[in-house]
Amino acid sequence: MSFVAYGDTIRDGDTAIVFLGHESMFPVKVQHGSVTQTKYGVIRHSTDLIGKRYGSKVTCSKGGWVFILHPTPELWTMNLPHRTQILYSTDISIITMMLELKPGSIVCESGTGSGSLSHALIRTVAPSGHLYTVEFHQQRAEKAREEFREHGVEHLVTVTNQDVCKNGFGVSNVADAVFLDIPSPWEAIGHAKSALKAEGGRICSFSPCIEQVQRTCLAMEEYGFTEINTLEILLRVYNVRTVSLQIPDLGKAAEDNSSTGFDSSSPSHQGSPCANLQQGTVQFKSGVPLREVVGHTGYLTFATKSLV
Amino acid sequence: MEGGPSARIREGDCAVLKRDEVFKAVSVLRRRKIIFEKQWFYLDNAIGHIYGTMFEVTSGGNLQPKQEVEETTTETKEAGTDNRNIVDDGKSQKLTHDDIKALKDKGIKGQEIVQQLIENSTTFRDKTEFAQDKYIKKKKKKYEAVITIVKPSTRILSTMYYAREPGKINHLRYDTLAQMLTLGNIHAGNKMIVMETCAGLVLGAVMERMGGYGSIIQMYPGGGPVRAATSCFGFPKPFFDNLHEFPLSKVQSLLSGTFSTETLPAEPEENALVEEESNGLSEEKQTSLQETEEEPATEAPMEINPTEEQDTMDINAEDAEFKENKEKENKENVREKQIKQWERRKKLKEAAALLKEKNADGLIVASKFHPTPLLLSLLEFVAPSRPFVVYCQYKEPLLECYTKLRERGGVINLKLSETWLRNYQVLPDRSHPKLTMSGGGGYLLSGITVVLEKGKSDSSNSEALKMEEPSSKRCKLQDLPC
Numbered sequence: 016m017s018f019v020a021y022g023d024t025i026r027d028g029d030t031a032i033v034f035l036g037h038e039s040m041f042p043v044k045v046q047h048g049s050v051t052q053t054k055y056g057v058i059r060h061s062t063d064l065i066g067k068r069y070g071s072k073v074t075c076s077k078g079g080w081v082f083i084l085h086p087t088p089e090l091w092t093m094n095l096p097h098r099t100q101i102l103y104s105t106d107i108s109i110i111t112m113m114l115e116l117k118p119g120s121i122v123c124e125s126g127t128g129s130g131s132l133s134h135a136l137i138r139t140v141a142p143s144g145h146l147y148t149v150e151f152h153q154q155r156a157e158k159a160r161e162e163f164r165e166h167g168v169e170h171l172v173t174v175t176n177q178d179v180c181k182n183g184f185g186v187s188n189v190a191d192a193v194f195l196d197i198p199s200p201w202e203a204i205g206h207a208k209s210a211l212k213a214e215g216g217r218i219c220s221f222s223p224c225i226e227q228v229q230r231t232c233l234a235m236e237e238y239g240f241t242e243i244n245t246l247e248i249l250l251r252v253y254n255v256r257t258v259s260l261q262i263p264d265l266g267k268a269a270e271d272n273s274s275t276g277f278d279s280s281s282p283s284h285q286g287s288p289c290a291n292l293q294q295g296t297v298q299f300k301s302g303v304p305l306r307e308v309v310g311h312t313g314y315l316t317f318a319t320k321s322l323v
Numbered sequence: 324m325e326g327g328p329s330a331r332i333r334e335g336d337c338a339v340l341k342r343d344e345v346f347k348a349v350s351v352l353r354r355r356k357i358i359f360e361k362q363w364f365y366l367d368n369a370i371g372h373i374y375g376t377m378f379e380v381t382s383g384g385n386l387q388p389k390q391e392v393e394e395t396t397t398e399t400k401e402a403g404t405d406n407r408n409i410v411d412d413g414k415s416q417k418l419t420h421d422d423i424k425a426l427k428d429k430g431i432k433g434q435e436i437v438q439q440l441i442e443n444s445t446t447f448r449d450k451t452e453f454a455q456d457k458y459i460k461k462k463k464k465k466y467e468a469v470i471t472i473v474k475p476s477t478r479i480l481s482t483m484y485y486a487r488e489p490g491k492i493n494h495l496r497y498d499t500l501a502q503m504l505t506l507g508n509i510h511a512g513n514k515m516i517v518m519e520t521c522a523g524l525v526l527g528a529v530m531e532r533m534g535g536y537g538s539i540i541q542m543y544p545g546g547g548p549v550r551a552a553t554s555c556f557g558f559p560k561p562f563f564d565n566l567h568e569f570p571l572s573k574v575q576s577l578l579s580g581t582f583s584t585e586t587l588p589a590e591p592e593e594n595a596l597v598e599e600e601s602n603g604l605s606e607e608k609q610t611s612l613q614e615t616e617e618e619p620a621t622e623a624p625m626e627i628n629p630t631e632e633q634d635t636m637d638i639n640a641e642d643a644e645f646k647e648n649k650e651k652e653n654k655e656n657v658r659e660k661q662i663k664q665w666e667r668r669k670k671l672k673e674a675a676a677l678l679k680e681k682n683a684d685g686l687i688v689a690s691k692f693h694p695t696p697l698l699l700s701l702l703e704f705v706a707p708s709r710p711f712v713v714y715c716q717y718k719e720p721l722l723e724c725y726t727k728l729r730e731r732g733g734v735i736n737l738k739l740s741e742t743w744l745r746n747y748q749v750l751p752d753r754s755h756p757k758l759t760m761s762g763g764g765g766y767l768l769s770g771i772t773v774v775l776e777k778g779k780s781d782s783s784n785s786e787a788l789k790m791e792e793p794s795s796k797r798c799k800l801q802d803l804p805c
Contacts, residue, residue, distance in 0.1 A: 070707025070709075070772060070774050072774060072776070088508070089506065104506070108498070109498050112478055112501035112504065113501075141511055214330040215330075215373075215375050245747040247745045248744055253741070255726065302739055302766075322375060
């Protein structure tokens with residue numbers, strides 16, 4: 016396995032995802048002789064994992080079972096050890112598309128943080144592109160390097176431990192795209208501009224507060240960026256439920272079936288019960304929004320560096 | 324291998340014209356008149372310039388790179404503080420409609436017209452600074468037409484299609500497409516199955532993300548795959564080497580093992596070819612009919628092979644005296660058709676072989692069809708532990724699809740979702756969400772495949788199987804909403 020190429024079977028040294036059900040999962044580093052505890056019992060790596068196919072059902076010691084999944088940047092985002100606040104896949108998706116990333120792209124990123132976005136960027140630019148990521152926190156930078164090595168993608172990324180606002184990205188005139196997720200992005204716009212290729216490129220800045228966005232937009236304009244555009248993307252997840260609503264008793268009883276037959280005329284779901292007038296309920300399938308959802312992650316400001 | 328178009332505009336390139344927020348895909352050809360946003364011009368002068376260059380249209384329809392101009396508003400700024408004394412009497416602009424037309428006809432630069440409009444507006448000086456700004460911006464937009472020529476990309480083309488021809492892409496909004504590419508873990512080296520009726524836009528987006536590495540099998544309904552949008556990307560030739568196509572109507576026979584290219588009668592193949600053309604046309608008509616209410620002027624995003632149409636018309640118009648020639652031509656045609664047929668058959672065989680391995684790295688569905696039967700069949704070709712994503716303009720079919728997939732088994736982490744997109748105006752002291760936002764960009768159902776246990780594929784006994792599992796387990800893995 017690697018985060019940039021699928022493999023069929025689980026091998027020693029792989030990072031695999033143990034899926035327990037309903038978004039309950041965790042990553043595991045597969046090692047000969049190693050064991051992993053789950054609420055369904057123990058998984059022995061040598062016998063239960065190594066050599067098995069990704070996507071297999073693995074029975075644990077207490078008779079319960081889990082699925083073992085191939086790692087992807089998206090699964091990693093849901094399971095990685097947080098060292099900072101991270102970007103989630105919804106924002107990552109629009110960032111990747113709006114920055115026009117593809118195999119071969121050269122990208123600059125700061126800060127590296129917990130590496131959630133980094134893994135997605137590396138996946139997209141592989142096998143011929145490269146990620147230059149800058150993290151001013153030494154421990155975080157080292158931890159990121161270690162993870163990239165473990166995940167078999169170190170050849171696609173360079174982690175630099177410095178302050179992007181003061182020292183830039185450590186490269187110039189090479190990048191197709193720059194991404195900023197730092198507290199004061201406006202201080203890094205100049206460095207971003209010089210990191211981008213002479214013929215142009217795309218930039219994105221992620222900020223939670225509108226005041227940050229305003230200062231960033233001004234800086235972008237000052238440095239000659241065009242197509243400056245700020246947007247926000249929100250994910251709505253729906254639970255699929257079968258709902259039954261009671262029919263009120265208006266004293267009509269069963270005397271008149273045709274007038275209460277408003278539901279039987281709707282050409283809905285074959286097989287699924289709709290009206291059950293005997294029991295006085297109507298059933299239907301619905302996509303129900305979660306009771307509480309993420310209302311704001313950050314504003315995303317995109318712009319283009321055009322040729323001078 | 325990703326190569327792609329160079330930084331400079333070349334003859335024959337696929338490019339996109341941009342004016343403000345409006346896009347149009349074109350082929351860069353010499354002496355070809357382009358009509359865009361009520362202006363006509365030739366692209367000849369743009370050749371050789373770098374992508375991203377801004378142009379102005381000059382007399383005779385020539386493009387001229389826009390010069391950066393110093394803002395002429397160096398004079399002392401005068402502005403009011405509020406609009407208590409501004410009366411809308413309709414007489415604030417001293418220039419008449421005819422005056423403005425005369426200025427335009429004289430070929431006076433848009434910039435100067437804007438300046439004159441400002442000078443002849445009696446209320447301009449009383450307006451607040453912000454209102455002045457807004458006034459200038461509005462006039463600039465109208466009179467200073469700047470056209471930028473940009474390189475095509477998923478970002479540009481999906482935005483363009485959503486704005487211009489949403490009906491052709493089943494109202495798939497660009498942020499939803501972005502989710503699909505990420506949820507599907509699309510990357511170089513994948514073996515992807517794509518089933519779309521989005522004019523080839525989704526296919527193009529997948530191809531861009533795979534950069535020519537790996538393979539794609541496009542499943543198509545009817546006589547052939549539609550790739551009008553795909554061609555707008557201007558992909559290099561090698562990108563098409565590992566692009567395969569397979570007819571949906573043969574899926575069942577492939578799954579049951581009765582599929583054979585030898586049993587394919589010649590007739591339907593030929594029909595399919597004809598159908599392909601007429602299908603494309605009728606489809607176009609249909610969608611444009613549907614869209615008349617939304618968009619009065621739907622130009623095709625790209626002029627596709629008008630020369631070819633010309634050719635066929637010429638042949639039809641031939642006189643009887645050329646009969647002999649015609650017969651010869653017919654013979655050649657027959658031979659050509661046979662070769663074509665043989666090639667199609669070979670390609671079909673290749674695609675069938677790829678599918679039969681049942682080890683695809685993902686499935687992307689975005690079509691006008693009901694998603695449930697597509698998913699239940701096409702998932703058979705996907706390896707375990709791989710993501711799949713289904714798009715639908717409506718939520719209800721995905722509710723059913725969700726239920727059927729749970730019955731089938733072999734999938735986990737099912738998620739029904741939608742994204743909302745909000746654009747912002749960011750200006751000093753005037754930041755707020757934009758006035759209008761898109762009402763809907765469709766819904767996605769995504770999940771991950773797992774090894775399907777034997778016997779579980781038969782949905783009729785899945786209930787019984789469920790009962791055999793320890794109830795605590797069922798509770799955790801089956802009944803909880805994913």
